[in-house]
Amino acid sequence: MLMFTLRRFLQLIPVFFGATLLVYFLVFATPGDPIAALSGGKPMAPAVEEALRAQYNLDQPFWIQYGLYLKNLVTLNLGQTFSGQEVAAVIGRAYPVTARLAIMALAFEAIFGVLFGVIAGLRKGKLFDGTVLVGSLIVIAVPTFVLGFVLQLVVGVQLGWARPTVSGTAPWDELVLPALVLGLVSLAYVIRLTRASISENMSADYVRTATAKGLSRRRVVMVHILRNSLIPVVTFLGADLGALMGGAIVTEGIFNVPGVGNLLYQAILKGESATVVAVVGILVIVFVVANLVVDLLYALLDPRIRYV
């Protein structure tokens, strides 16, 4: 198990370099001149322009730019944004917001997803099951930006139950509505996965044997069906946490959440390679670590899984 974990961490190294190189190149190759965009398309004094280019190494060829970036990275210097802020500080402000949003969205989809999924699975073919199935299908089918705007309008503006947009510090309570929107699509998947898993396990031989042993139905469900059924669900939730931590460009955009998604979006628009690469690099690490946690969790839930 230890070897496995260690090996997975070692795998992070090539993944990190590969991802940053690729992203750096993509930003480099993006059409448009970041310096020109900086000045809003207005002409700029050649001396100023040159100084700016030199400051951000934009006058160097691609490999040198990337090399300089890596060199800075070793000294934990993530570079500066065009507005002169330290990229590390900008990310440091945005990340807690995204983390709060992700945790709330995950809690929402885990609690309600499993709950609805279990009930639907146990009552397959009944009214509750049908309602949940149709509901989840609608949620999956409707794009997030539609759901987001509709909820923003209805809950935020018309009913006035929540702030339609999030303020600068993004406290927990203001993030409830965006988290709901963010978790809604995954919620639908969790419901369906749980339901399928439960109904599959209900007809498993060992469940019949458990019943034949004289266990009460309640115990059969709680002890023999639930744990086995939750294994794939936990895997899904873990992978989803990785995705949620990456920020949600659409949801953060709709509710004006100052999170990583928004930051990344703005940086891409400006061609701020230092910010883009730093954010993506962190996302890659978060994603790989989240997957590792899922794998370890999987072994914990299913004793048949052993890593060597």
Add this chain to the structure above:
Amino acid sequence: MSNYETGMIGNNPAKQSDDTPLLVLKDLAITFETSTGPVEAVRKADLTIMPGETVAIVGESGSGKSTTALAAIGLLPSNGRVSAGQVIFDGEDITHASEKRIVELRGSSIGMVPQDPMSNLNPVWKIGFQVKETLKANGLAGSNHKERVTEVLTEAGLPDAAARAKQYPHEFSGGMRQRALIAIGLACRPRLLIADEPTSALDVTVQRQILDHLDSMTTELGTAVLLITHDLGLAAERAEKLVVMYKGRVVESGPALEILRNPRHPYTQRLVNSAPSLASRRLQSQKAKDALAAAAENLGAPAETARHAPSSLAKPVLPKDSGKGDTFLEIKNLTKVFKLRGALGKSSDFKAVDNVSLSVKRGTTMAIVGESGSGKSTVAQMALSLLAPTEGSILFDGVEVNTLKGKDLFNFRRRVQPIFQDPYGSLDPMFNIYRTIEEPLKIHKIGNAKSREKKVRELLDQVSMPSSSMSRYPNELSGGQRQRIAIARALALNPDVIICDEAVSALDVLVQAQVLNLLNELQEELGLTYLFITHDLAVVRQIADHVTVMQTGKVVEASSTDEVFNNPKQRYTQDLLNAIPGATLLV
């Protein structure tokens, strides 16, 4: 073995004086709701079990035998229900008893040992936990439940039970899992135990041990047993009374030996005639039978002796024996080593096949027998050149198979064809029957579309399938029909050798008998050579001329079939022979 004998005698007279039957099924009908409407799976099933008695329900898959038994403790699948009749347990009508009452009865009054030990233990809980919760649910755990769990497991014949209880099901072998399930089934001392094919998923020798153990335990505890099995020999050996089911109906019931000796219903008669465990000699093709009868007359000897005489004796009088006798497939010092990956990149060697030699004569059948893990299938795969041997050689018609490449290998593949165990898995579900059988012809560029169609029709005829089945798909056919298609496909290229890897193991008894007969007729007709891999000595008896017995990769005994059956030299072979259920019955 003495266990069950004493069991049979000991149980009967003592308990039957008790005149309240333990379980009565009266005119039971079970209906399943399906998408195409209700289907009556069981009709008018009657059955009576006295306390302490063992009753067996015998029938093929789909006959409703398991369904009938499961209905007795309300374990029907959710779309099934008892639509008529009664279930009476110990004088109490429990047909439509409340959920609460049924839960009370389960485990404590009626226990169950299910069929497949691989899928009947929950993989995520320790064995000890799964035994403990049985005791707890029936209020028998007491304060020192840990000790009780160990006790129960030890009783079921699990060695080192205290340590074993802390393990998970996947750390157990099939036999050990079944012992754990027996422990669970009998943990609360039920008065009735439903044993649903308790050993059909296990190796024959393990099967015997488990059944013996189950027998002695239930005898000791005075537990009545409802045994469900497809194996008539096993049923007759283990139970006092038999109930024969066919297509959801009870067609015959009565004392076991009486049914075996004097079956009245046509289905039972067929079942008795084709039960492989009761067959005593090799199948003969019609032609050979005629020839033998003639030969026997000529020699003035009974046909029986002529048949069992070495082939050299029978040779002059058997018409098609001309090519018989020369070695066709020879395996010399064959060894296969698999590398097992261990921790920290270390690997250990595992000798799956260890210095195996055997030779098969043209037109005869060689059987390789052994339990799972004995390496017999690995030999088959190497003989098919699907797996490269580590050492040793395989000579096919005098040519080394190992070194064949390109065109030669292609030609070799045409001459050696396989039939595999699972007719569900070995046919492509997306290919219809015509395409399945035509494919090898196409690959080997034999004939044109028209001649190929003719050939496919011929082949279907040879395996007794209507040519109308050409446009059907595998999922529309039964297991036996699929295996016929697999045989037709193997025959398509007019091979010299057919390697059958457990080719009949997955089939019901009657179907098995049909397929074996078919293989035998084809051998006679086409002069085929068979290498027959099986774990079932009863099948060997019917099809093979020579037998090679394998144990843990090595050949332990090799001789003619009669020699092996009449005069087994090795202890292991004797165990295998003794393990054939019903072999010791005098019918």
